[in-house]
Amino acid sequence: MTSAATTRLGAGRYLDAAEIPSGTVTSVHELATADGAKVSGVLRTLPGADTVVSIMHPRQDTTHHVLVPELLARGFAVWTQGTRSPNNDLNLIHEQAVLDVAAGQVFLRDKGFGTRVTLGHSGGGTLFAFYHQQAGLTPELRIAATPSGRPVDLASADMPVPDAAVFLAPHPGQGALLQRLIDPSVADESDPLSVIDEFDPFSAANGFATPPESSSYSGEFIDHYRSAQADRIARIDAEARARVALADEARARFKVSQDPRDRRAALAPRVITVYRTDADLRFVDLSLDPNERPYGSLFGRRPDLTDYGLVGFGRLVTPEAWLSTWSANTTNADFVRCAPGVGVPTLFIELTGDAACFPDDAQRMVAALGTGDVDHRRVAGTHFGGPIRPGAPTGASLAAVEIGDWLAERFRG
Numbered sequence: 001m002t003s004a005a006t007t008r009l010g011a012g013r014y015l016d017a018a019e020i021p022s023g024t025v026t027s028v029h030e031l032a033t034a035d036g037a038k039v040s041g042v043l044r045t046l047p048g049a050d051t052v053v054s055i056m057h058p059r060q061d062t063t064h065h066v067l068v069p070e071l072l073a074r075g076f077a078v079w080t081q082g083t084r085s086p087n088n089d090l091n092l093i094h095e096q097a098v099l100d101v102a103a104g105q106v107f108l109r110d111k112g113f114g115t116r117v118t119l120g121h122s123g124g125g126t127l128f129a130f131y132h133q134q135a136g137l138t139p140e141l142r143i144a145a146t147p148s149g150r151p152v153d154l155a156s157a158d159m160p161v162p163d164a165a166v167f168l169a170p171h172p173g174q175g176a177l178l179q180r181l182i183d184p185s186v187a188d189e190s191d192p193l194s195v196i197d198e199f200d201p202f203s204a205a206n207g208f209a210t211p212p213e214s215s216s217y218s219g220e221f222i223d224h225y226r227s228a229q230a231d232r233i234a235r236i237d238a239e240a241r242a243r244v245a246l247a248d249e250a251r252a253r254f255k256v257s258q259d260p261r262d263r264r265a266a267l268a269p270r271v272i273t274v275y276r277t278d279a280d281l282r283f284v285d286l287s288l289d290p291n292e293r294p295y296g297s298l299f300g301r302r303p304d305l306t307d308y309g310l311v312g313f314g315r316l317v318t319p320e321a322w323l324s325t326w327s328a329n330t331t332n333a334d335f336v337r338c339a340p341g342v343g344v345p346t347l348f349i350e351l352t353g354d355a356a357c358f359p360d361d362a363q364r365m366v367a368a369l370g371t372g373d374v375d376h377r378r379v380a381g382t383h384f385g386g387p388i389r390p391g392a393p394t395g396a397s398l399a400a401v402e403i404g405d406w407l408a409e410r411f412r413g
Helices: 067-073 094-110 123-135 174-181 219-257 260-267 319-326 335-341 359-368 395-410
Strands: 003-010 013-018 025-032 038-045 051-056 077-081 115-121 164-168 346-353 374-382
Touching (some): 051 067, 051 094, 051 123, 067 077, 094 115, 094 123, 123 164, 359 374
Parallel strands (some): 051 077, 051 115, 346 374
Antiparallel strands (some): 025 038
């Protein structure tokens, strides 16, 4: 197949995508969720395709995911769908995103596909693991409220259980991811340049080396650093809860007073700014949880600079989104906690140069899966599916072969 388009898989990461096979029928659909939101998706199918693969991510547009043409070329229909919060961390509530997934699964079931397969890449892995977990529960056991206390009616939602799951380079969940990315040396949450020297990951005194030389941190520093990361998350949790409480109090006052000022106070978003979230020690010390990853983070080859930049995980969030998505302490969307609820045949693909799903992560996630039919495969590539080194095949192309073979063994196109 010839290269025809450039596909964005993540921030600053582009890969050449193959051509969509001739004869593909493409249609765009707007769906209503069980709670009245609107989401949209693109269905690409071929005559006779009975198996459909769903590709989703909680906050990224997957319409042109590099695997779309690869799956179509192997005879499988592909559904790419957004959530109600595309390209937006600001108010990403994972419990609502589960309802968005459900709308897509209902649509595909009603379209008559005999087999529905979820394919979660990166953060899409935990989203789908969360969906499988909740869909597999009896309605009365499903989550009834978000971590901030907002009611969410999963119990009455139609949530079809998919027939199989594919996880491609899934990180352990956005909360678990952020806990190891967040820079604990921030001394003042209102000052992005404030530094606590003893926790500074980019200080030579603590083991940092001039890039791209691998740093070398002592076990003592690593322990203190990770403890301080957990402490910073807990402090932001407390601030988020305090801001939620302010809104709740204003809402309660408005019910009594009907004063527009109380109503405005209830609606005020009280957004949280989270500085410096690109500071996992493994980005710069390649001896920690080693694999074939290059030096650097998902956002660039200089974490000592990108940590201070605009782009990063969870930079600007509502308190509700922080508690639902970004706090490891409160989020329900955690891969290892959700994985026991995945009871269908599963393919787990680890990329050997990944800087978000490390070898230890992959082992824990695979071990946690509830299915007795799990196939753990490794291919050479970086997190977004790039090549492990210049001139090598892309990780996405190698993964496509594994996924296609695994699906063909179990399902017809």
